[in-house]
Amino acid sequence: MGALPRAALALAALLGVSSAMLEVHVGTGSVFSVEGQQVVLPAWYTSRSQKKPYITWLLDREDADPFQILTYLDGVVKVEETELKPRVGFLYSVLTHNISVLINATRERDSGQYMCTVNVVDDVTSTGKNVGVINLTVLVPPAAPACQLHGDPAVGANVTLSCASEKGKPSPMYQWQRTAPTLQVFFPPTQDQARGTLKLSNLSLDMSGLYVCVAENRAGSAECSIVLEVHSTSAKAVIAGAVLGSLGALAIIIFFARQVVTYRRKKRDSQEEAANEIKEDAVAPKTPSWARNPASDTLSKTSTLSSIAGAREKPYGARPPSDTASILTATGSFRGPPPQGGGRTPNLSPPAVNGTPRRHQEPAPARGPVPPAGLAQVGAVPGMVLPQSRAGSLV
Incomplete structure (x- = not known):
């Protein structure tokens, strides 16, 4: 950089402009540097005076007002800006009219x-x-980028690979590529070079491999990589399905259990209501009149029937049938219709044997239905069938 100002001064002397007015010259209007490296800002001036100049360098940043960083006055060099103090200075002696500035270990804020x-x-x-x-x-x-996988790399699914650097000036561009055994470079629209994204659709098992992202700008490059493993099934989906299935089965069991409990409860309540209705509507059974008769009455009636049966077993004279039913008295005597022949009652007493009169026997009643009055006197109830002998008489 120092050769340019010297050549310019020599050219000015040859052209006879050494006595021209004071003027400052720069070697270039724009200088680029990489962070951490050294940079020179080329400049010189022309003047016909041999006295010492007064020189001032200022820096105008986008986020601040201009401020002095370096001065030369009466042969003394002074650095005004503390941030640049250990890294800035004149490249040559000022008296040579070369006023170029050197900055070491440049930073982005420079x-x-x-x-x-x-x-x-x-x-x-x-x-x-x-x-x-x-x-x-x-x-x-670019700073070392970070590679990330977004999505589940299952067969048939879609995933996105992203790549981003925290810093870089100018902003880096990103390039994705798949390395060996199958080398493949991706282009838009599959990948977005400005955002650093790579979209892979309808994954297959052969798309598994190592994917490398390179971030690059004018200052340099950096890269990162990620291993894509495409699998046939989604473990997360299987787990989620199992969990959902278990919850569904549990819900069904709880539902049916509640239904069973409700059904049993309703059935029990209905049975209790039916039992209560039966108890309220039921009438106590009535004891039959014949069951309430004392035992002595029953024995008396039984004895009367037995005596009647005994009397009937003995022979007796035949009598014409009568239209009127015979009636049994309470004492066992027979009361029949009046005699037909003139109203006299025949003597039915048997003759005496050896001077001893025989027991008087009552004539047997006519065969026929026993009237209800007679049955009531012997303790029978309506509908009751009395025992009979082979001849049809009561037993």
């Missing part, structure tokens, strides 16, 4: 517009001729 102003006591200059401007841009290489 970027901006640098202005150089020169004044000499006994020299005349026109407005703006004594100022030189150089724009410095410090480039920042």
Whole structure:
């Protein structure tokens, strides 16, 4: 950089302009540097005076007002900006009219517009001729990017690979590629080089492999990689399905259990209501009148029937049938219809044997239905069938 100002001064001397007015010159209007490297801002001035100049370098950043970083006054160099103090200075001796500035270990914040102003006591200059401007841009290489996988790499699914660097000036561009055994480079629209995304659709098992992302700008490059393993089934889906299935089965069991409990409860309540209705509507059974008769009455009636049966077993004279039913008295005597022959009652007493009169026997009743009055006297109930002998008589 120092050869350019010297050649310019020599050329000015040859052209006879060494006695021209004061003027500042710059080697280039824009300078680029990579962060961490060294940079030179080339500048020189022309003047017919031999006295020492007054030189000032200023920095105008986008986020701040212009401020002084370096000065030369009465042979003394002074760095005004503390951030640049250990890294900035003049490249050559000022007395050589070469006022180029050297900046070591540049940083991104060193970027901006640098202005150089020169004044000499006994020299005349026109407005703006004594100022030189150089724009410095410090480039920042991409930081190591981070590669990420978005989505489940199952067969038939869609996933997205992303790649991003935290810093880089200018903003880096991203390029995805698949490495060996199958080398493949991707282009838009599959990948977005500005955003660093790569979309893979309808995955298959042969799409598994190592994918590398390269972030690159004018200052340099960096890369990251990710291994894509495509599987045939989704473990998450299987687990989720199992969990949902278990919950569904549990819900069904609980539902049916509640239905069974409700059904049994309703059935029990209905049975209890039916039992209560039966108890309320039921009438106590009535004891039959014959069951309430004392035992003595039953024995008396039984004895009467037995005596009647005994009397009937003995022979007796035949009598014509009567239209009127015979009636049994309470004492066992027979009361029949009046005699038909003149109203006299025949003597049915048997003759005496050896001077001893025989027991008087009552004539047997006519065969026929026993009237209800007679049955009531012997303790029978309506509908009751009395025992009979082979001849049809009561037993």
